[in-house]
Ligand SMILES: NC(=O)c1ccc[n+]([C@@H]2O[C@H](COP(=O)([O-])OP(=O)(O)OC[C@H]3O[C@@H](n4cnc5c(N)ncnc54)[C@H](O)[C@@H]3O)[C@@H](O)[C@H]2O)c1
């Protein structure tokens with residue numbers, strides 16, 4: 001964490017009971033250590049709120065973390081996620097965190113920094129970032145989507161089904177998981193293409209390296225682009241380019257953090273019911 005910076009941004013999902021009590025406690029402790037604390041209640045938090053922040057303490061669930069992406073990526077601000085959501089897969093900490101633990105980790109003590117690959121999607125002059133995924137689907141849930149995909153200009157396949165998911169390693173435990181895609185370790189700098197309900201007897205996810213640029217040519221006139229669960233209304237079906245972004249997002253983790261432990265405990269992944277750990 002950048003030691004020359006003194007500002008802690010709090011991005012708070014105020015709809016969560018106890019969010020205000022928690023932010024008051026942690027910001028109070030930080031102020032006593034001479035940190036400047038900015039509490040952002042707007043959803044999504046504006047990008048400029050992230051400028052000059054040492055870290056962004058996100059109080060909420062996965063949706064609240066996703067809403068911080070563009071500011072955190074633009075200004076290189078690490079995310080310190082405290083889960084008050086239902087699942088909170090991406091947030092490592094809980095509201096039982098003590099003031100001392102919080103301040104130690106903000107100061108880089110007993111903490112690790114985890115860098116995550118994100119994706120960019122572009123068309124015309126528009127460019128968007130995603131922490132979980134981009135999905136291309138038909139506008140009507142009743143309609144099949146047909147789309148051609150090229151990788152660095154080379155034809156990959158014609159896909160026909162409910163849609164396509166372009167997932168970051170982080171997003172592989174989200175929508176991609178439900179569509180039968182692979183779980184990718186968050187440190188891998190790759191991304192996955194998984195089709196949703198493909199209408200074929202043979203289909204598997206594809207994993208691309210971070211240098212690959214995909215082009216998606218949707219054949220439906222009303223196809224929609226979804227970014228981290230939100231429809232991007234500006235896309236009108238133009239050729240869409242998806243690739244790993246040069247920007248990344250960092251998460252603050254406690255020293256010794258295990259991604260596999262999170263998979264086992266929050267997603268019920270693998271494991272042996274006789275030896276629950
Ligand atoms: N069929 C599905 O599984 C499905 C459908 C639509 C959207 N989604 C996911 O929902 C995400 C948006 O999340 P939200 O919280 O704003 O909306 P939401 O509240 O509708 O959450 C969807 C669920 O996905 C979980 N989730 C989000 N990101 C995750 C991740 N990286 N790993 C594991 N679980 C994760 C959330 O905790 C929540 O339980 C999208 O990015 C997409 O991945 C999943």
Ligand SMILES: Nc1ncnc2c1ncn2[C@@H]1O[C@H](COP(=O)(O)OP(=O)(O)OP(=O)(O)O)[C@@H](O)[C@H]1O
Pocket residue numbers: 012013014015041042043060061062063064065084085086087088089
């Ligand atoms: N500051 C906020 N003000 C109003 N609404 C918010 C705010 N932050 C988030 N939300 C809304 O609340 C929704 C749910 O929030 P969040 O994902 O944080 O909790 P959750 O769904 O309980 O947790 P999880 O996604 O981890 O299961 C978000 O997708 C968003 O629409």
